[in-house]
Amino acid sequence: MALTIGIIGLPQSGKTTLFNALTKSNAPISGYATTTVQANLAVVPVPDPRVDALAEIFQPKKKTYTTVEFVDVAGMGQAGAAGKDKQEGLSPEFLGHIRNADALAIVLRTFANENVPHIYNTIDPNRDLDSLNAELALTDLSTVERRIERTKKAAKSGDKKYLQELELLQRLKETLEDMQLARTLEFSQQDQAVLNELFLLTMKPRMYVLNTSEDMLATANELLEKIRAGENVQIDALQGEAKGFAQIAQRAREEGAEVVAVSAKLEAELNELPQEEANEYLEALGLPQLGADRVIQVGYRLLNLITFLTAGEDEVRAWTVTRGAKAPEAAGKIHTDIEKGFIRAEVTSFDDFMACGSFAAAAKKGVQRLEGRDYVIQDGDIAHFRFNKGK
Numbered sequence: 001m002a003l004t005i006g007i008i009g010l011p012q013s014g015k016t017t018l019f020n021a022l023t024k025s026n027a028p029i030s031g032y033a034t035t036t037v038q039a040n041l042a043v044v045p046v047p048d049p050r051v052d053a054l055a056e057i058f059q060p061k062k063k064t065y066t067t068v069e070f071v072d073v074a075g076m077g078q079a080g081a082a083g084k085d086k087q088e089g090l091s092p093e094f095l096g097h098i099r100n101a102d103a104l105a106i107v108l109r110t111f112a113n114e115n116v117p118h119i120y121n122t123i124d125p126n127r128d129l130d131s132l133n134a135e136l137a138l139t140d141l142s143t144v145e146r147r148i149e150r151t152k153k154a155a156k157s158g159d160k161k162y163l164q165e166l167e168l169l170q171r172l173k174e175t176l177e178d179m180q181l182a183r184t185l186e187f188s189q190q191d192q193a194v195l196n197e198l199f200l201l202t203m204k205p206r207m208y209v210l211n212t213s214e215d216m217l218a219t220a221n222e223l224l225e226k227i228r229a230g231e232n233v234q235i236d237a238l239q240g241e242a243k244g245f246a247q248i249a250q251r252a253r254e255e256g257a258e259v260v261a262v263s264a265k266l267e268a269e270l271n272e273l274p275q276e277e278a279n280e281y282l283e284a285l286g287l288p289q290l291g292a293d294r295v296i297q298v299g300y301r302l303l304n305l306i307t308f309l310t311a312g313e314d315e316v317r318a319w320t321v322t323r324g325a326k327a328p329e330a331a332g333k334i335h336t337d338i339e340k341g342f343i344r345a346e347v348t349s350f351d352d353f354m355a356c357g358s359f360a361a362a363a364k365k366g367v368q369r370l371e372g373r374d375y376v377i378q379d380g381d382i383a384h385f386r387f388n389k390g391k
C-alpha cells in the first residue's frame with residue numbers, strides 16, 4: 001500500500017496542473033474556480049538515480065521504483081469565497097480525502113497569468129499560506145473542541161489518563177486558536193497515542209510547492225538554494241515573484257518544512273513531448289531536473305520512509321521501509337517466507353558498491369557485511385537475504 005500525499009492549495013493555484021505533471025496524466029484543468037470537484041488519485045514511481053545506476057551495471061530484465069500516491073482535491077478557501085461562515089473550517093468531502101493523507105504538498109501560486117483569476121486578486125504566496133494555515137487550524141480546532149467535550153465527561157471519573165489527555169487538548173486548543181500549527185508543539189510519547197486518533201491537519205508533515213512562472217524557475221531555484229544554505233538574503237529588497245520565493249523559503253527554513261519550486265504548466269506540457277526533446281528544453285532553461293521529480297522525491301522523504309535496494313540480473317528494485325525497520329521486516333517486504341525463515345542479510349551500501357562495481361569486488365574489499373536480525377536497515381543499503389525455505 002502506497003502512502004499518500006495530499007495536494008492542497010487555494011482555488012486555481014495549479015494543483016491539478018501539478019498533479020498532471022507529477023503523474024503524467026490528463027485530469028481536466030481550467031481557468032475557472034473550481035474545476036476539481038472529484039478528487040484525482042494516482043500512484044507514481046519515485047525517481048531514484050541509484051536504481052538507474054544499478055540497472056546500468058546489472059542490465060536487468062526489469063527495473064522497479066518505489067511508489068507514492070498523490071491525491072488532488074478541490075481548492076480551499078471556498079467557504080470564504082462563497083460567502084459562507086468561514087468559522088466552520090473545511091467541508092466534509094474535502095476532509096475525507098485530506099485527513100487520511102500522510103503528508104501535505106501545499107501549492108502556492110507565484111505565477112502571473114492574467115487569464116487565471118486569483119481569489120484575493122493579487123499574487124502573494126505569503127498571505128495565501130497564512131490563509132490556508134488559518135483554514136486548516138480552524139478545522140483542527142473544531143476537531144479538538146469536540147474531543148474536549150468527550151474527554152471532559154470521561155475525566156469526571158478522575159482517571160489520570162483522561163486528565164492528561166485534557167491537558168494536551170487544552171494546549172492544542174490554545175495553539176490552534178492563535179492560528180499556529182499543532183506541529184509546532186512538543187509532545188510526549190503518551191500524547192502521541194491521542195494525536196494518532198485526531199488526524200489533525202496541522203500535524204501532517206508538509207512541503208511548500210511554489211508554482212512559478214516559466215521564466216522565473218531558475219531564479220526560484222537559486223534563491224531557495226541560498227536560503228536553504230543559510231545565506232543572508234535581503235528579502236525586503238526583492239520584488240515580484242522573487243520576494244514570494246524568498247518569503248516562503250525563509251518560513252520553510254524556520255519551520256523545518258521542505259520547499260520546492262516547479263512551473264507546473266510548463267512541466268505538464270513537457271510531458272507531452274518525447275523524452276529527448278523535453279530534456280533539451282530543460283537544458284536550454286538551465287534546469288538540471290524536473291521540478292515535478294523533486295516534488296515526488298521530497299514528498300517521499302516527508303513520509304519518513306527509507307529505501308533499500310535489491311539488485312540482480314532479473315530485477316533491480318527499490319523497496320520501502322519505515323525508518324528504523326530491522327532486517328527481517330525489510331525481508332518481509334519482499335516475501336513473508338523470507339521474513340519467517342530469515343537467517344542473515346548480506347548488505348552493501350550503495351556508495352560502497354558503486355566504488356567496487358560488483359558484489360564479488362565488494363566482498364573481496366570487505367565492504368559487504370553479514371548482518372543479523374537486529375540490524376537496522378539504512379537508506380541505500382543493497383541487501384540480499386539468506387533464509388530457510390523450510391520454515
Ligand SMILES: Nc1ncnc2c1ncn2[C@@H]1O[C@H](COP(=O)(O)OP(=O)(O)OP(=O)(O)O)[C@@H](O)[C@H]1O
Nearest residue numbers: 011012013014015016017029034035036075111265
Ligand atoms: N505555472 C503556471 N504558469 C501559468 N499558468 C499556470 C501555471 N500553473 C497552472 N496554470 C494555469 O492555472 C489555471 C488553473 O490551474 P489548475 O486547474 O491546475 O488549478 P487548481 O488549483 O487545480 O484549481 P481548482 O482549485 O479549481 O481545482 C489553468 O489554466 C492552468 O493552466
Ligand SMILES: [Mg+2]
Nearest residue numbers: 015016035036
Ligand atoms: Mg484542480
